[in-house]
Amino acid sequence: MTNQHILVVEDETAISDMIGFTIDRAGYTWRAAMDTKEAATCIAERLPDLILLDWMLPGISGIDYAKRLRKEELTQDIPIIMLTARGEESDKLRGFDAGVDDYISKPFSPKELVARIKAVLRRVSPFKEDSICQIDELRLDASSHRVSVNDSCVEMGPTEFKLLQFLMTHPERVYSRTQLLDYVWGSNVYIEDRTVDVHIRRLRKALGDHGYDRFIQTVRGAGYRFSPQE
Amino acid sequence: MTNQHILVVEDETAISDMIGFTIDRAGYTWRAAMDTKEAATCIAERLPDLILLDWMLPGISGIDYAKRLRKEELTQDIPIIMLTARGEESDKLRGFDAGVDDYISKPFSPKELVARIKAVLRRVSPFKEDSICQIDELRLDASSHRVSVNDSCVEMGPTEFKLLQFLMTHPERVYSRTQLLDYVWGSNVYIEDRTVDVHIRRLRKALGDHGYDRFIQTVRGAGYRFSPQE
DNA sequence: GATCCTTGTCACAATTGTGTCACATTATAG
DNA sequence: CTATAATGTGACACAATTGTGACAAGGATC
CATH class of the missing domain: 1.10.10.10 (Winged helix-like DNA-binding domain superfamily/Winged helix DNA-binding domain)
Incomplete structure (x- = not known):
């Protein structure tokens, strides 16, 4: 399981930088996208093994985007972890319906982030094989x-x-x-x-x-x- | 399910009772301590696999106590989950610096409590099977x-x-x-x-x-x- | 919008497990 | 050997756990 690739879809660069720094150290490669358009480009260039998705993106809610990803054949099996701010947790269930694999609420520790990424990848990959x-x-x-x-x-x-x-x-x-x-x-x-x-x-x-x-x-x-x- | 033991450090008995009831049903054994002194006694009697720690304790902040636990050789590897009241979340990061593994903000559901306990225990000791x-x-x-x-x-x-x-x-x-x-x-x-x-x-x-x-x-x-x- | 399917929850039934008691049995002290 | 205390054992009421059918809410499809 070397060199897994993660796509971070998040419009605040401060946050995506912090995330990037963390998952870098955990041994994954990654790319950041600020909106869905950039995300599409990234996906075309390299299909990620996991997507970290902000709850709110410019112009579209993260959930709606998640649903869209689930419909595309290319991306439907890629696990998604959503990043939620405080107070958005009440809507969690809606996200799970959309096929989201896990949630992390901000602020989160680097440890927690890596742990959840690992957990989701572990959970998803044995099924594929x-x-x-x-x-x-x-x-x-x-x-x-x-x-x-x-x-x-x-x-x-x-x-x-x-x-x-x-x-x-x-x-x-x-x-x-x-x-x-x-x-x-x-x-x-x-x-x-x-x-x-x-x-x-x-x-x-x-x-x-x-x-x-x-x-x-x-x-x-x-x-x-x-x-x-x- | 190898009978893991949890220490609850919380000065409000109403809350620690509720917590005890919940983790009991989840199959863990536990002891409650109302302050750091009692906690020390409990730890001496039986080393817990996890500590649930209130944000504010009589005479000391939970974070300071967490730091102290991290310094002692006996307790430095025991995962800690902090119990915070609403509004204290802004200080989460300070807690993560102190080596806290996770947070639960009151009020929380029994289900969430158990879920987080399990998540942390799984994260810390994945090979206990x-x-x-x-x-x-x-x-x-x-x-x-x-x-x-x-x-x-x-x-x-x-x-x-x-x-x-x-x-x-x-x-x-x-x-x-x-x-x-x-x-x-x-x-x-x-x-x-x-x-x-x-x-x-x-x-x-x-x-x-x-x-x-x-x-x-x-x-x-x-x-x-x-x-x-x- | 009508219909179908899936899903989570509930209430109740069926089943199984639990703690306590009373009494039988056994060991030990004297 | 007897008295006494400790342990073994069967029975039983009730607690806890699991099985099961029904139902309403929500999506998907057309």
Whole structure:
């Protein structure tokens, strides 16, 4: 994972300079853009591995821009971390809907910035690599976004897909509801723990039609585990 | 989930009670201190994995205390999260200089508190996992939350699991009932000593089906001990 | 705008775990 | 050997956790 590239979209140069200095020292390369137009140029020149996006940009809100990035094929898989000022946190949820991966509220420490960048990159990249994951006859194809058992398709919602993807790529290990929220939904979403149960239920139902719900096991007092065993 | 311990340094009992309640449910053990003196006592008794520190303490600012903790060898690596009231955020940067790892501004939701605690702990000690513990043919795998003897699964409740985990990671040593309550249940529960007996009984029963109950030995007048030897 | 799908939350049901008690059993002191 | 204290054990009420169906809000699609 050497030489990952980060695009900083931020109109205050004081801030983007500080950010640049920090991520430089962390071993990443980066470019700064002051508006969406510059950003487009940067992206064309070199596709970044991650985008740091200010909440407010000249002429457009960061969220709207994030949505736009999500629609373009080129950029739809690039993780986005939003930089919010104090008091804008109430709108966080809107951002997660737009596909934002994480938030940092200003002022933040260099440590925190680097930690979140690392966390997001770690979370995102393992998914990209092995696009096909098969355990027994249960097969998950990330690139075509399909789950199948013996070539017959298993229908499920996007969240269930991501959940199954995470579980299948991390089998034989128990994850608490909070951890699953962290890893599957994203770090700081404020969602009830119990919501995970409901999605587990939906996932089991989808797999159950094909007899594979037994792979998803409840560990009382701890969380859930994916395992072909027993 | 290896029973991490948190120290809460906060002079308002209403707040520290609420915090305690929350982190209890998140599976951590904790102690509360109302001032730096009490804090020192708590640290001496059991070194915490994380410190929650109020911005203002009787006689000293939280930041100054944080700096002091950073100077002591014993505490310099323990992550600190500061609790700030609204309006004190402008001083965040000073705190980061003092080596503070994160901030939470009051009022905060339990969910946010737990999320930040986990984030900081994960950031600081990412390698605290795995922990497969095997003695003879008895194997306890913390990450998959499984106990097995010769690959056949041993069923037990959550408390029995934690108890066995503690005993297996601290073999050859006698623990009194009160100590076990402290270490396995958490130091702030009010439970009868004799309850430990019942859980020992349940644990023995689970292991006994596989012939491993002899590992849990009663030391009359003292407590219990885990040991492969008779 | 009408329709469909997804999603988070809730309320209630089903299940499982927990702490305490009473009584049985065992060890130890005298 | 007996008295006494410590530990083992089964039962049980109730607490806590998890499963499940329903629902309303919000997006997406057309």
